[in-house]
Amino acid sequence: MNEENLLTFRNVAFSYDGEEGQRVEVLKGVDLTIAKGSFVSVLGHNGSGKSTLAKLMNALLLPESGTILVSGADTRNGEMIWEIRRHVGMVFQNPDNQIVGATVEDDVAFGLENMGVDPQEMRKRIDEALHSVGMENYTLAQPYRLSGGQKQRVAIAGIMAMRPSVIILDEATAMLDPQGRQEVMHLAKKLNREEGITIVNITHFPEEAVDSDRVIVMNRGEVLMDGQPGEVFSQVERLQEAGLDVPFTVRVRHELVAKGYDLPFGLHQEELVEHLCRLLLTK
Amino acid sequence: MQITFDQVSHLYGKGTPFERLALKNISLKIPSGAFVGIIGQTGSGKSTLIQHLNGLLSPTSGEITIGDVVITPTKRIPPAKRKDIGLVFQYPEHQLFEETVAKDVCFGPLNFELPESMAESRAREALELVGLDYEAIKDRSPFQLSGGQMRRVAIAGVLAMQPKVLVLDEPTAGLDPAGRKAILEGIHRIHREQNLTTLLVTHSMEEAARYADLMLVLAGGEVVMQGRPEEVFQQADRLRDLSLDVPQTVSFISRINQLLPDTARLPATLYREEELIAHVLKRLSVPKEC
Numbered sequence: 001m002n003e004e005n006l007l008t009f010r011n012v013a014f015s016y017d018g019e020e021g022q023r024v025e026v027l028k029g030v031d032l033t034i035a036k037g038s039f040v041s042v043l044g045h046n047g048s049g050k051s052t053l054a055k056l057m058n059a060l061l062l063p064e065s066g067t068i069l070v071s072g073a074d075t076r077n078g079e080m081i082w083e084i085r086r087h088v089g090m091v092f093q094n095p096d097n098q099i100v101g102a103t104v105e106d107d108v109a110f111g112l113e114n115m116g117v118d119p120q121e122m123r124k125r126i127d128e129a130l131h132s133v134g135m136e137n138y139t140l141a142q143p144y145r146l147s148g149g150q151k152q153r154v155a156i157a158g159i160m161a162m163r164p165s166v167i168i169l170d171e172a173t174a175m176l177d178p179q180g181r182q183e184v185m186h187l188a189k190k191l192n193r194e195e196g197i198t199i200v201n202i203t204h205f206p207e208e209a210v211d212s213d214r215v216i217v218m219n220r221g222e223v224l225m226d227g228q229p230g231e232v233f234s235q236v237e238r239l240q241e242a243g244l245d246v247p248f249t250v251r252v253r254h255e256l257v258a259k260g261y262d263l264p265f266g267l268h269q270e271e272l273v274e275h276l277c278r279l280l281l282t283k
Numbered sequence: 284m285q286i287t288f289d290q291v292s293h294l295y296g297k298g299t300p301f302e303r304l305a306l307k308n309i310s311l312k313i314p315s316g317a318f319v320g321i322i323g324q325t326g327s328g329k330s331t332l333i334q335h336l337n338g339l340l341s342p343t344s345g346e347i348t349i350g351d352v353v354i355t356p357t358k359r360i361p362p363a364k365r366k367d368i369g370l371v372f373q374y375p376e377h378q379l380f381e382e383t384v385a386k387d388v389c390f391g392p393l394n395f396e397l398p399e400s401m402a403e404s405r406a407r408e409a410l411e412l413v414g415l416d417y418e419a420i421k422d423r424s425p426f427q428l429s430g431g432q433m434r435r436v437a438i439a440g441v442l443a444m445q446p447k448v449l450v451l452d453e454p455t456a457g458l459d460p461a462g463r464k465a466i467l468e469g470i471h472r473i474h475r476e477q478n479l480t481t482l483l484v485t486h487s488m489e490e491a492a493r494y495a496d497l498m499l500v501l502a503g504g505e506v507v508m509q510g511r512p513e514e515v516f517q518q519a520d521r522l523r524d525l526s527l528d529v530p531q532t533v534s535f536i537s538r539i540n541q542l543l544p545d546t547a548r549l550p551a552t553l554y555r556e557e558e559l560i561a562h563v564l565k566r567l568s569v570p571k572e573c
Contacts, residue, residue: 018427044459045459045461045462046429046430046431046458046459046462047429047430093457147324147325147326148325149325171457174456174457175453175456175457176325176486177323177324177325177486177526177527178486178488178526178527178528179324179526179527180325181486204457204458204459204460204463206460243459243460243461243462244459244460244461245460248531248532248535248556249535251556252535252556252559252560252563255560255564256560256563256564256567259564259567261567269531269534269535269538270538272535273535273538273539273542274542276539276563277539277542277543279567280539280543280547280563280566280567281543281544281547
């Protein structure tokens with residue numbers, strides 16, 4: 001299997017039948033590769049094709065034309081489908097829609113049971129997975145009693161137990177309170193850094209993308225921008241035209257620069273604070 | 284409509300092993316015409332609180348007054364008054380069910396026995412209030428619309444009842460920034476034009492900061508803070524202890540003020556982004572006297 005590019009999209013198109021029988025194009029010839037071990041954020045307006053992109057990555061959807069390779073395996077190869085789905089785990093928006101077990105450990109065991117993993121091995125993997133998401137003290141807890149952030153962490157543990165290469169977060173923080181959002185983002189970063197898991201974070205919150213290795217911006221079924229966070233977020237007007245937002249710090253600086261003040265570009269609050277203080281004091 | 288809660292408690296599953304006190308002795312007062320931001324962690328009691336407003340839940344003890352209606356554990360809100368309180372649930376688009384957008388929006392008014400012609404004119408008005416073109420959308424299936432459009436149709440269904448109190452439970456969850464802004468600006472406009480009393484439950488401190496003139500902070504089934512946004516957001520440490528946050532404007536100002544000399548500090552009340560930027564621009568444009 002190809003080690004470098006974990007996910008490859010070659011000229012991928014996808015569409016569905018609209019209300020009046022017309023074809024609605026969701027993705028139009030998308031080319032991209034995602035490197036092993038990277039942390040990639042995907043931004044885009046509702047209907048831009050972000051979620052379709054995610055569902056194509058683990059063969060929940062198949063491309064209408066073009067090719068998608070997961071570690072070299074074509075997602076259209078029916079024999080590889082379970083292997084692909086084990087490699088590419090997905091966390092969805094609503095935590096309540098993806099919990100199946102009566103206890104936390106049952107829930108984490110679900111995928112392993114389906115795979116027919118040996119009970120002893122299963123025990124080991126469940127403990128490891130719950131430990132990696134910081135939920136080891138909740139083994140026998142009932143999932144419905146957990147907070148939103150904890151439920152999402154359990155969902156991630158279920159994926160980790162399958163020993164995946166990639167975790168796709170499909171707006172996994174959209175329904176969470178500020179603490180839950182922080183928990184999930186913190187965990188995604190940790191799994192990326194410490195366990196080498198590739199993360200694809202699909203989100204509407206530009207702040208979540210600031211520390212990514214790479215930001216992909218989708219617009220009307222095409223890749224509008226693709227680069228490091230600094231390159232992407234410095235194009236404020238272009239993002240706003242695509243119905244998107246930029247991080248607070250970038251927005252404030254943009255407004256001040258537009259009025260002729262000289263402030264260097266930065267993604268983090270601390271940089272703007274420092275430069276703005278200097279400006280305020282020297283004025 | 285003025286809303287008051289006087290020592291309201293709500294107990295779920297009374298007498299069962301799952302008994303849980305979801306609201307503890309809540310007392311609060313919301314003046315008529317206020318735009319209230321309700322924040323609190325998941326499980327803090329926000330949804331339980333708002334379900335008391337239109338009779339979906341009855342208090343276990345205490346008394347709620349909405350306008351001239353009094354709700355007690357034994358006295359429910361009269362059916363005819365329920366239409367005054369419009370409740371938009373989380374993901375309201377999941378409740379769309381009719382064949383066409385117009386039928387879906389008319390459902391409420393027809394259910395309250397309004398004549399068809401009047402229901403239709405209400406639907407037209409409500410859809411236009413949320414920024415949708417009635418003629419273009421009325422015959423379409425609600426299920427063929429985009430997520431943002433579906434959300435607006437669902438909100439229009441509530442507005443068609445011409446409520447006096449509008450309660451929204453995270454109306455922007457899952458929408459993109461442009462969609463969030465469109466929905467909230469629309470709600471804020473309707474709030475002003477129709478002189479509604481509006482309660483907005485949100486996880487976004489930015490949304491609360493932008494629109495609310497009164498804030499309620501819930502934790503563990505109690506109202507732990509209430510007041511004007513600037514008063515609530517001043518207590519950043521307390522909010523963080525409650526696993527909440529302050530808007531980015533507030534943390535930004537407090538960080539800047541740590542670095543500036545006392546005389547040059549920014550006022551901590553600039554929690555709205557435009558006001559903050561306008562203030563900074565003004566400061567930068569005025570030559571310093573010293």
